[in-house]
Amino acid sequence: RTLRIGLIPGDGIGREVIPAGRRILESLPSSLGLKFDFVDLDAGYEHFKAFGTALPEKTVETLQKECDGALFGAVSSPTNKVAGYTSPIVALRKRLSLYANVRPCKTVLSPAFRSPSTSPIDLVIVRENTEDLYVKEEKTYPDPNGDGQIAEAIKRISTQASRRIATIAGEIAARRQKMRQKPNGEAAQKEAMVTITHKSNVLSQTDGLFRSTAREALAAPAFSSLKIEEQIVDSMVYKLFLQPQYYDVIVAPNLYGDLLSDGAAALVGSLGLVPSANVGEDIVMGEPCHGSAPDIEGKGIANPVATIRSVGCMLEFLNQPEAADVIYNAVDEGLREGKFISPDLGGKASTEEVMDDIVRRL
């Protein structure tokens, strides 16, 4: 089977890591029976500066019409408002209905670097990817009670999106439970669990709807072997820091998911390690969780692991779990051996050296 993959490097180190992603796909063992072809696509702030748009229609159309999967690098976002500029990654998620952002965070114990978290963690953050404050419906008006302005944004939560994200979180937890099952029938050590995160004690309608819908979706018979918990988001941040090893699958509305996944990335040691898959009905887009990292751009030292693992995530959600495992295992082995470790983890290896080491292990 041939899978067509759109490659969208974007800005900054996105341009350095996406080639590593392509190279991994090209180097997969032929025994997997998978073939890939590639189409290069534009997006990003640099593209905006050159051509006046951060997300050309051609990119969206090609992804919609031709591609099974995609790899997205990173975009630089100006913190100052720039007229006409809007984040292409947020737009892509919406335009392609990539409703789930799945972010696995896993510690690999290595002699070469230390993870900040004392005990190994292995959790997945399942972030709703289309609504919440990311609908970006904002308005500004003069303050009637004084000088200055008032700006408002809408946080939108729907039953449909909440149900869909809770369901995929449940499916992921069930799949993980199965994979942890020991061959001899021993129970797996870690409890299979979904933790629903919200702030319904303040936002009783929006987060309340997320909470109750997720509860309902996860009460389905398919999920009866899972423990279903909930955690108010501020406590979730607290507990994520103090006992991250406890958690399995965490499901959250868009913005909380954004913050929690950065927190979890810190716990495994570097954003350079953390992958994601933006999952939709028609296409799956792998995306490293890190940004465009202007400080190290062009130096050839960006950690390609997040992107390489994102290739694994993409394949996992394209129903190619064997291929995904080949990639995950090669990465874990490389980290565990610890010979080629990039500077974000305290090592000296270049992007290319890390990539070569992983390719060798495929």
Add this chain to the structure above:
Amino acid sequence: RTLRIGLIPGDGIGREVIPAGRRILESLPSSLGLKFDFVDLDAGYEHFKAFGTALPEKTVETLQKECDGALFGAVSSPTNKVAGYTSPIVALRKRLSLYANVRPCKTVLSPAFRSPSTSPIDLVIVRENTEDLYVKEEKTYPDPNGDGQIAEAIKRISTQASRRIATIAGEIAARRQKMRQKPNGEAAQKEAMVTITHKSNVLSQTDGLFRSTAREALAAPAFSSLKIEEQIVDSMVYKLFLQPQYYDVIVAPNLYGDLLSDGAAALVGSLGLVPSANVGEDIVMGEPCHGSAPDIEGKGIANPVATIRSVGCMLEFLNQPEAADVIYNAVDEGLREGKFISPDLGGKASTEEVMDDIVRRL
């Protein structure tokens, strides 16, 4: 001078720690020249269940008309929507115009317990306390495109509130800078700094307004000795975990401040250590950052340190810095000696033992 202090224990362990707060005030050395009298006030979920209101008008009025300061314990919030119930702490902050929530997080190195953060941290989170999603303006309507509902909440940011919170953050940073100044004129080790936190790359109008207003307020000559930085909130969570010792004063809109302060609390080892002051023009309300902790309620083992330090915070913002320092130093000394350490930190001491130990050191 006699200061009148409203005592609002609220629910759960709030009822166990607020008496410790009162006791500290009563035990301050008379050389400070301060006198206190107290008025007991109701609020909370228990009060709601008994009398149908979580925040009696009498509580609000007494605080407004009679009190210089107040101590608030904690409230239980049902995660399920309960008709008529609304969080009294959020309401109090709004009704009393307690515009700033100041949350200092400081590591005390102790032989008795280990903080999760490898190097000692000493930072203050200055959280806007009146707007953002906490305006709680929500609505729900049927989803026109399918079954189920859509719920919306408004995130509101104003120039006025943003300017006010940035200004007090600058003042706090300047005061800290002065206090760190070594007597012999050596420069203090830590750079005096305010970090503005926002998500203006997605919310260009609301968080954009917060960002630009804070930038402007902190460009005032009074703050020229401070370094002013900004950090997108997801990166802020990441960096807070990875290099918390770098930060000095972090200023944030309401919700981000809520999450960041729980994260910082984890880094110093326990929410049981972290105090706050809700600061307004007319009254200052001390409040431990922890919740009502139903799991340990009634056992007499709640850590009173957060409340005792909150008494310090309250006095600091009532312009009684000497009294505040007496309290802070007594707490730090007790923790450093490590003889009376509560169970949240791995010790065995009861609320009363920890309190007695601190009172002895005043």
